[in-house]
Structures are given as C-alpha cells and as structure tokens.
Amino acid sequence: MARTKGYPAALDKKLQDTKFYLDDSNPEFTKNVKAISRTTAHMCYQCGTCTGSCPSAPRSSYRIRLFMRRAVLGLENEALTDPDLWLCTTCYSCADRCPRDIIPTDVIMSMRNLAFKRDIIPVNFLKTVQAIYSSGHGVPNNDVNRAAREKLGLTRDPPTTHMYPEYIKGIQKILDHYKLKANADRIVKEREG
Amino acid sequence: MVEKKKTTTKKTETKKQDTKKVAPVKQEGKKQAKAAAGSTTEQKARVGVFICHCGTNIAGSMDLTAVEAYAKTIPNVAYVDNYKYMCSMPGQAVINKAINDNKLTGVVVAACSPRLHEPTFRTATKEGGLNPFRFEMANIREQNSWVHMHDQEGSTDKAKDAIRIAVAKAALLQDLFPKAVPVEKAAMVVGAGVAGMQAALDLSAAGIKTYLVESDASIGGRMSQLDKTFPTLDCSQCILTPKMVDVGREPLIELFTWSEVHEVEGYIGNFDVTIRKKARGVISMAEGEARGIVGGGCNGCGDCEGVCPVVKPNEFEMGMKPRKAIYINHPQVVPLLYTIDFNSCVKCGLCVTICGEKKAIDLEAKDEFVKVKVGTAILATGYELFPIEKKAEWGYKKFENVITGLEFERLICASGPTGGHLVRPSDGQTPKKVGFVLCAGSRDNTGIGKPYCSRFCCMYSLKHAHQIIEKIPGCTPYLFYMDIRSFGKAYEEFYYRIQDEGAKFIRGRVANILEDPKTKSLHVMTDDTLLNRPIDLEMDLVVLASAVQPSADTNRTRKLFGVSCSMDGWLLEAHPKLNPCGTTTAGVFLAGVCQGPKDIPDTVASAEGAASAASIPIHKGEVELEPYFATCIAEKCAGCGMCVNLCPYSALALVKKDGRTVMEVTEAKCKGCGTCGGFCPGGAIWMNHFATPQIVAQIDAFLLGGEQ
Numbered sequence: 001m002a003r004t005k006g007y008p009a010a011l012d013k014k015l016q017d018t019k020f021y022l023d024d025s026n027p028e029f030t031k032n033v034k035a036i037s038r039t040t041a042h043m044c045y046q047c048g049t050c051t052g053s054c055p056s057a058p059r060s061s062y063r064i065r066l067f068m069r070r071a072v073l074g075l076e077n078e079a080l081t082d083p084d085l086w087l088c089t090t091c092y093s094c095a096d097r098c099p100r101d102i103i104p105t106d107v108i109m110s111m112r113n114l115a116f117k118r119d120i121i122p123v124n125f126l127k128t129v130q131a132i133y134s135s136g137h138g139v140p141n142n143d144v145n146r147a148a149r150e151k152l153g154l155t156r157d158p159p160t161t162h163m164y165p166e167y168i169k170g171i172q173k174i175l176d177h178y179k180l181k182a183n184a185d186r187i188v189k190e191r192e193g
Numbered sequence: 194m195v196e197k198k199k200t201t202t203k204k205t206e207t208k209k210q211d212t213k214k215v216a217p218v219k220q221e222g223k224k225q226a227k228a229a230a231g232s233t234t235e236q237k238a239r240v241g242v243f244i245c246h247c248g249t250n251i252a253g254s255m256d257l258t259a260v261e262a263y264a265k266t267i268p269n270v271a272y273v274d275n276y277k278y279m280c281s282m283p284g285q286a287v288i289n290k291a292i293n294d295n296k297l298t299g300v301v302v303a304a305c306s307p308r309l310h311e312p313t314f315r316t317a318t319k320e321g322g323l324n325p326f327r328f329e330m331a332n333i334r335e336q337n338s339w340v341h342m343h344d345q346e347g348s349t350d351k352a353k354d355a356i357r358i359a360v361a362k363a364a365l366l367q368d369l370f371p372k373a374v375p376v377e378k379a380a381m382v383v384g385a386g387v388a389g390m391q392a393a394l395d396l397s398a399a400g401i402k403t404y405l406v407e408s409d410a411s412i413g414g415r416m417s418q419l420d421k422t423f424p425t426l427d428c429s430q431c432i433l434t435p436k437m438v439d440v441g442r443e444p445l446i447e448l449f450t451w452s453e454v455h456e457v458e459g460y461i462g463n464f465d466v467t468i469r470k471k472a473r474g475v476i477s478m479a480e481g482e483a484r485g486i487v488g489g490g491c492n493g494c495g496d497c498e499g500v501c502p503v504v505k506p507n508e509f510e511m512g513m514k515p516r517k518a519i520y521i522n523h524p525q526v527v528p529l530l531y532t533i534d535f536n537s538c539v540k541c542g543l544c545v546t547i548c549g550e551k552k553a554i555d556l557e558a559k560d561e562f563v564k565v566k567v568g569t570a571i572l573a574t575g576y577e578l579f580p581i582e583k584k585a586e587w588g589y590k591k592f593e594n595v596i597t598g599l600e601f602e603r604l605i606c607a608s609g610p611t612g613g614h615l616v617r618p619s620d621g622q623t624p625k626k627v628g629f630v631l632c633a634g635s636r637d638n639t640g641i642g643k644p645y646c647s648r649f650c651c652m653y654s655l656k657h658a659h660q661i662i663e664k665i666p667g668c669t670p671y672l673f674y675m676d677i678r679s680f681g682k683a684y685e686e687f688y689y690r691i692q693d694e695g696a697k698f699i700r701g702r703v704a705n706i707l708e709d710p711k712t713k714s715l716h717v718m719t720d721d722t723l724l725n726r727p728i729d730l731e732m733d734l735v736v737l738a739s740a741v742q743p744s745a746d747t748n749r750t751r752k753l754f755g756v757s758c759s760m761d762g763w764l765l766e767a768h769p770k771l772n773p774c775g776t777t778t779a780g781v782f783l784a785g786v787c788q789g790p791k792d793i794p795d796t797v798a799s800a801e802g803a804a805s806a807a808s809i810p811i812h813k814g815e816v817e818l819e820p821y822f823a824t825c826i827a828e829k830c831a832g833c834g835m836c837v838n839l840c841p842y843s844a845l846a847l848v849k850k851d852g853r854t855v856m857e858v859t860e861a862k863c864k865g866c867g868t869c870g871g872f873c874p875g876g877a878i879w880m881n882h883f884a885t886p887q888i889v890a891q892i893d894a895f896l897l898g899g900e901q
C-alpha cells in the first residue's frame with residue numbers, strides 16, 4: 001500500500017508486472033484441451049471471426065478469441081480462473097464460421113471441464129446439476145410454459161422426464177456414476193453453508 | 194528383427210535348391226538381351242557397389258561398415274567402396290577409377306533417389322568407360338534413413354536388401370543407346386492472358402513459329418479487365434494493349450481465338466495437336482479473301498451489333514453492362530472480329546442483311562478442326578474467381594451492395610459500365626465508406642473455401658483503397674485483414690503510402706455482414722483483434738477480395754497434355770523450387786497463374802522462364818528419348834495382335850516380316866509403360882531396362898534374402 005502513496009488501491013494492480021514469461025505456459029494444458037475438446041485447438045491464427053460472431057461478446061467482457069490464444073500458449077491458470085469462461089452460451093456460431101475449422105465452443109467446454117476438476121465453477125452451474133438430478137431438466141417446465149404449450153396445441157408437458165418421471169432414476173444413475181451430484185452438493189455447501 | 198532373421202535362414206536354405214531353377218532363367222535372359230540389343234558382352238558380371246554417407250543423412254541412421262562388409266558377400270560384386278558425398282567430383286572420380294581398375298560391367302550407387310542423382314551417376318558411369326545404362330541406384334536415403342531415423346538395426350538391414358536387389362539387376366543390365374528424334378521448330382501456347390501473350394512474344398522473337406490458342410474471343414485475359422496495376426499504378430490497358438497489338442501483328446504468331454485444344458498426340462519434339470475452332474459465325478478479312486469475297490470479312494464496323502435484337506449481360510463487364518448476341522467484349526479487342534453467341538442468337542438474320550457485301554456473317558457456321566505439329570507447348574490457362582457466394586455469411590448475390598474485386602475493377606474503370614464512377618449497385622449513389630474483406634474464401638480450412646493464400650488480393654485491395662481516396666473526396670476505405678502480405682519489390686512501400694493517404698486498417702477477419710433492408714447499407718461484423726473489441730461498422734459498399742481458382746477448362750486441357758495438378762487444381766510443376774516452369778511431361782511447360790496465384794510481375798517472369806525453357810529443345814533441334822521402349826522378339830511373336838489395342842500410346846502395329854505376321858514397335862511413340870510386355874502371353878515383348886529376367890532377378894534377390 002505504501003507504494004501507491006495515497007493513490008487509489010487500484011493503481012497497485014496497474015503497477016503489477018504483467019509480462020508473459022515462459023513459465024506461465026503449460027504445454028500439457030494445450031494437449032489436454034485438444035484431447036478433451038477433440039478439436040484442433042492449437043491451430044488458431046487469431047483472425048477474430050469467432051469473437052465477431054459471438055452473441056456474448058458485445059454484451060460482456062467475454063472474448064472467445066482470448067481463450068483460444070490461451071489454449072495455444074498453454075496459459076492454464078489465466079484461462080481457468082477467468083470468470084468469463086462461463087459466459088459462452090454454447091450457440092456454436094463461432095464453430096460455424098471459424099476458417100481454421102476449429103470448434104471454439106468445444107474448447108470452452110473442455111476448459112470448463114478442467115476448471116471443474118479444480119472446483120472452479122459458478123454456483124448457478126451447480127444448481128443446474130441439482131435441477132437435472134431432481135427433474136431431468138436444467139430448466140424445468142413451469143406454468144407459463146405449460147400455458148404457452150397448450151395454446152400451441154401441444155401437451156402441457158413435453159415427452160421427456162416431465163411426462164415419464166420414472167426415467168429420472170436413469171439420469172440420476174448417470175450423474176452419480178460421475179459423482180457430479182455429490183461434488184455439486186459439496187461445493188454448494190462450502191460456498192453457501 | 195529377430196523374426197526376420199529366422200525366415201531369412203529358411204529362405205537361404207530353399208535358395209540352394211532353387212539356384213538351378215533360377216539359373217536357366219538368367220541365361221535365357223542373357224540370350225534375349227543379346228537378341229534384342231545385339232551388343233551384350235558374354236563376360237561374367239562384375240558389379241561395383243558405391244555407398245554414400247550423404248554427410249550424416251545416411252551414415253547417421255545406419256551402420257555403413259556393416260552394410261559395406263555385407264555388400265562384399267553378394268554374388269557378382271567385384272568391388273565395394275564408400276564415400277562421404279558420392280555425388281561430389283571426388284566421389285564420382287572414385288567410380289571412374291574403380292570401373293577401370295576392376296573391369297566392372299555394372300555400377301550400383303547406394304545413396305539418394307534416382308530422381309535426384311541418377312543423371313549424375315549415369316554420367317560418372319559413362320566417364321568410366323561403361324554404357325550409362327549399366328548403372329542402377331539403391332535408394333537408402335528417402336526410402337530408408339530418413340524414414341527409419343530411429344531404427345538403426347532395421348535401416349541397416351533394409352539397406353542390405355536394397356543393395357542386394359540393385360546388384361541383381363545391375364548384373365543383368367545391357368548397353369542401351371538413346372534415340373535422338375528431331376524437334377519440330379514450332380511451339381504452342383494455350384491461353385492468351387498476359388502470361389500466354391508474353392510467352393508467345395518471346396518464342397516468336399526467338400524465331401519460333403508459335404500457335405497461340407485462346408478460348409475467349411479476344412486475347413488479354415484478366416489483366417485487360419483491370420483498371421490500374423499495383424504498385425506503380427499504371428493503367429492496365431495502356432501497358433497491355435501494345436502487347437496485344439504486337440501479338441496480333443507478329444507474323445510468327447498464329448492466333449486461334451474462340452478456340453480450344455481438342456486432342457494431343459505424340460511426345461516432346463513431335464506433338465500433334467488438334468485445335469477446335471468453335472463456330473464463331475463471323476469470318477475475318479483474311480478468311481474472306483481466302484473465300485474469294487472481295488473486300489469481304491469482318492472489318493469491325495459494328496453495324497450488326499446495332500441491329501441485333503438479343504440483349505445479354507456482358508461477361509467481360511462482369512454482367513454489369515449489356516451486350517448483343519453478336520458482340521465484341523470491349524473496343525480494344527485483338528483480333529477486332531465480332532463473335533456470335535449461338536446460345537442466344539435467334540437467327541433472325543438482321544445482322545447478315547446489314548453486313549451486306551462484306552458477307553462476314555455465317556449463321557450456319559460449324560466447329561472446325563485444325564491439326565498442327567509442335568515441338569513444345571506451354572500451358573497458360575490462368576484463373577477465375579472462386580464462387581464467393583458459397584461463403585454465405587458475406588451475402589454476395591444476396592445483398593446488392595456486396596461486390597467482388599473484379600466488379601470493383603470494372604466500376605472504377607473509365608471504360609467500364611459506369612464510366613469510372615464507383616456507385617452502389619442498389620441506388621447508384623456514391624459510397625462514403627467502403628469496406629474491403631480480405632482473405633475472402635482464401636486461407637480457409639473448412640472445405641468450403643481454399644486453404645491457400647491467393648497472393649494478389651492484399652495488394653489489389655490496397656490499390657482499390659488508393660483509387661477510392663483519389664477519385665472520391667471524403668470517402669474512406671476500411672480494410673478488414675488478418676495479415677497484409679506486401680512481399681514484392683516496392684510493395685511494403687505501397688502499403689505505407691496507402692495508410693498515409695488515410696485508409697483505415699482493421700485487423701480482424703469479417704465474421705458476417707448484415708444488410709439494413711431500408712438503406713441497403715451493410716453492417717460489417719468482426720473483432721478488432723488489436724483493440725480486443727467486437728465491432729459493427731456500417732459501410733455503404735463492401736468489396737470481397739475473393740479467392741481465386743484454376744479456370745474452368747484447366748482440368749480437361751491439362752489431361753490432354755498429361756500434366757498433373759495439385760489437390761487444389763493448380764498445375765503441377767516438375768520441382769517447386771528448381772524447375773517451376775517445367776512439368777513431368779517432357780516438352781510441356783507452365784506459365785502464369787495456372788501454376789498457382791501470381792501477380793503480374795511474377796506472371797510475366799514465369800512466362801519468360803517458360804518460353805526460354807520451351808525454346809531450348811527447339812534450338813537444339815533434337816531430343817534424346819529414354820531408350821526404355823519395348824522390342825518384339827520376332828521368333829516368339831505369334832502375331833495375335835492383342836498387344837496392339839492395349840498400348841495407350843498407339844505405338845504398336847502388326848507387320849509382315851519374312852512371310853510372318855509379327856508386331857512392330859514405333860520406338861519414338863513408346864513410353865516404356867510396360868503394358869504390352871506384362872501382357873504378351875508368349876513372352877515375345879522385351880522391355881528394355883525393365884526386362885522380365887532383370888525384374889525376376891530382383892524379386893529373387895529380395896525373396897531369397899539373407900547372407901549370400
């Protein structure tokens with residue numbers, strides 16, 4: 001604090017050394033991302049088509065191209081600890097247009113997987129896990145939707161676990177196999193008490 | 194490896210019993226060789242083996258001492274040596290000396306590939322006093338040390354195999370004498386863009402009669418559609434028309450426009466080419482004279498055009514100007530000769546009437562075929578734009594104000610459809626902001642666009658930016674780019690100049706373009722990658738720097754000449770660095786963009802290179818043909834004639850000889866493919882240098898294997 005001599009504390013952050021040093025990069029990270037995403041994540045040439053296509057970019061600080069750069073350079077910590085990682089809508093617009101035929105969406109998904117292994121994940125994603133566990137749906141049906149469906153001549157509930165709740169058990173079995181629910185419960189408890 | 198050794202010993206045992214069976218074959222081979230070549234010496238084979246280290250290229254991957262020791266044990270080997278660089282002068286001297294000291298009858302060099310150094314070692318063999326065809330190469334580099342770099346034991350074994358097999362053949366090689374055939378003192382150039390024109394002008398300047406075949410109605414190619422040319426900004430037509438006129442006037446150039454190559458037969462020195470002159474419906478003044486019509490033939494007056502009722506889009510103006518069914522592309526065409534588009538002509542006859550006594554128009558014209566003989570040929574078939582509407586995100590053919598670079602050239606050109614006023618196609622308004630989408634469809638690995646860089650679009654987009662700034666005060670060009678590739682002489686300086694003039698450069702590949710349905714203006718969406726911000730810039734007009742691809746008829750034409758192409762269709766040069774104008778078909782060369790995207794300076798340089806290369810065989814007057822042709826062993830030939838139809842080069846015929854019908858080979862036509870030799874049921878066909886006993890000996894050497 002003394003260094004800033006009365007300037008706002010934010011200046012301290014601005015005075016940090018932000019150089020990219022070789023030991024910031026972990027080549028294993030690039031390999032893992034490729035293996036999990038099954039796309040050529042290391043081939044990004046930073047053209048910007050993905051960010052230019054991304055519906056999230058104009059509405060947030062999320063920049064898919066920046067995550068692609070981190071994948072290429074193996075900047076593991078920077079990628080996994082950036083909260084923007086969770087702002088992709090998984091619309092796949094970037095994947096449609098990437099001239100290098102990379103699937104950036106899947107790169108994001110692989111990074112989320114790796115982050116989750118380190119318990120880095122926003123609580124709302126965990127609540128989705130819990131919702132799927134109990135109902136089979138990330139976004140369960142509600143009365144507004146039911147009314148809209150009726151108006152369109154559809155059944156009030158879709159032919160999913162909503163209509164056949166006996167299949168929820170199957171979904172729970174899958175989630176349990178990957179210990180997804182247990183981990184979600186544990187982290188939510190740690191964060192929310 | 195262990196397993197291999199086992200089978201090897203087993204094979205060696207069987208070999209002992211087999212030797213007797215093999216031997217007669219070998220002897221028969223020698224007899225046949227004698228019959229065929231009539232010059233083989235009866236002496237026992239004495240083969241010299243020369244092993245090259247290629248620095249560490251070969252020596253670093255295998256145990257050459259073991260290979261050398263092994264080579265000494267191979268039957269018929271009389272001498273073994275090794276050298277650091279066998280292809281060097283001292284290396285060749287080793288071969289020369291050994292041939293003389295050891296009375297060698299055959300030479301094996303174990304080194305790189307024949308493609309690289311077979312000519313070198315053939316010369317060395319010849320200088321040692323042997324016939325050059327007594328040389329055989331064992332490839333222990335490309336097919337061995339380079340691919341088995343980390344398997345010392347395996348590569349050593351493989352090198353032993355390769356040498357044993359080569360020795361087996363070398364022991365049976367015979368003297369061969371290449372045939373020299375005369376070269377026709379004429380050349381053909383296919384495609385009359387700037388490349389084809391330059392090549393034809395150079396060839397004719399060197400005194401060579403040149404047939405220039407162009408599929409369009411006029412010569413000039415793409416360059417005649419351009420307004421100005423980077424980086425010097427000379428007017429394209431101004432520098433091109435003098436060349437076009439020269440081509441039209443040069444007596445040694447015979448011009449075939451509205452024509453294409455129909456059939457090609459023969460080989461270097463003697464290509465017989467059939468040209469199809471497509472029905473044009475209009476005869477030239479020369480043709481008029483030949484038909485005895487006094488003062489007849491088309492004089493370019495254009496009266497016909499005035500009366501013709503059929504209106505079509507003019508392709509030269511990228512469809513932005515109308516033309517009639519009887520038309521010329523533009524006023525400077527060479528030859529100045531009208532053409533009827535018979536796909537749209539309604540045969541009303543109005544043009545015939547107005548043309549009157551000149552009798553230039555023949556509505557019943559048919560395609561004509563002309564046969565010419567040439568010694569060498571150059572392909573210069575150029576390029577066309579990739580259909581950029583396939584990349585749907587940029588809206589070409591969907592949004593009126595999205596155009597291509599070639600359309601821009603016509604719109605900014607004083608002789609173009611708008612008299613040089615750049616306007617928005619939607620409303621004829623002058624744009625104030627023009628976006629340029631670089632790499633449109635190039636550098637694209639999605640399978641829709643092209644993976645390569647189209648090479649001239651960066652530079653012409655800079656040129657377009659300059660033209661806008663110069664012609665339209667207050668209009669700003671925005672270039673959306675990934676990299677600006679300004680690699681040529683004075684190109685980087687041109688980039689500097691255009692930025693200084695006020696062009697805006699945004700580093701981001703355009704993600705998509707949206708149209709405002711009311712104003713027809715365009716929203717260009719991308720990421721300013723340097724600011725790290727998504728952007729949405731509203732442009733009045735967008736120009737796509739579309740990728741280029743080989744022109745439509747390139748594939749058919751190249752096949753006629755036996756020329757290969759790469760995966761993306763560009764014609765394949767003999768060597769990308771050391772022989773960029775040659776092809777693997779002797780006597781056929783490449784000029785300009787048909788070999789790969791090139792700007793005009795590079796195109797002209799390549800054309801001059803091709804012309805020079807194509808003139809060499811013609812000036813030499815004769816070429817040597819590889820003596821690998823088939824020969825008929827008359828005593829064995831039953832005269833069944835089945836081989837005659839199999840030969841893909843029509844080199845075989847049945848003839849009467851001593852009262853019998855036997856097959857005869859026209860050696861100059863035979864390419865040594867071996868189709869007939871492999872087929873003949875009576876074994877009557879002897880393939881020089883690839884004779885059955887030679888090949889059988891190689892197979893035996895491989896199968897019998899082991900220490901000899």
Ligand SMILES: Cc1cc2nc3c(=O)[nH]c(=O)nc-3n(C[C@H](O)[C@H](O)[C@H](O)COP(=O)(O)OP(=O)(O)OC[C@H]3O[C@@H](n4cnc5c(N)ncnc54)[C@H](O)[C@@H]3O)c2cc1C
Pocket residue numbers: 383384385386387388389406407408409412413414415416419421422423424452453454573574575576577598599602649653656744745746747750784785786787791792793794796
């Ligand atoms: C928009 C644009 C702007 C450009 N601006 C510049 C510039 O400013 N400066 C510069 O250096 N370069 C420029 N270029 C590049 C330039 O156009 C090429 O370098 C040049 O035209 C190549 O000439 P070419 O003779 O190889 O091919 P082409 O010009 O394509 O000529 C090929 C010829 O062969 C004919 N042909 C095709 N197939 C056959 C066949 N099967 N049989 C018979 N004939 C056939 C065609 O009709 C054509 O006449 C530009 C290109 C574009 C697209």
Ligand code: SF4
Pocket residue numbers: 043044045046047048049050051065068094097098099100101102104
């Ligand atoms: S579109 Fe593809 S190549 Fe371009 S920046 Fe995004 S991921 Fe990289």
Ligand code: SF4
Pocket residue numbers: 050053054055056057064087088089090091092093094095104105108
């Ligand atoms: S998938 Fe994600 S990163 Fe890609 S465009 Fe959609 S929101 Fe953006």
Ligand code: SF4
Pocket residue numbers: 497500501502503517518519533537538539540541542543544545556
């Ligand atoms: S005959 Fe054909 S080319 Fe001649 S005027 Fe009629 S439509 Fe036109």
Ligand code: SF4
Pocket residue numbers: 631632633635636645646647648649650651652676677678738
């Ligand atoms: S020349 Fe420039 S615009 Fe054209 S493909 Fe290459 S990099 Fe892209």
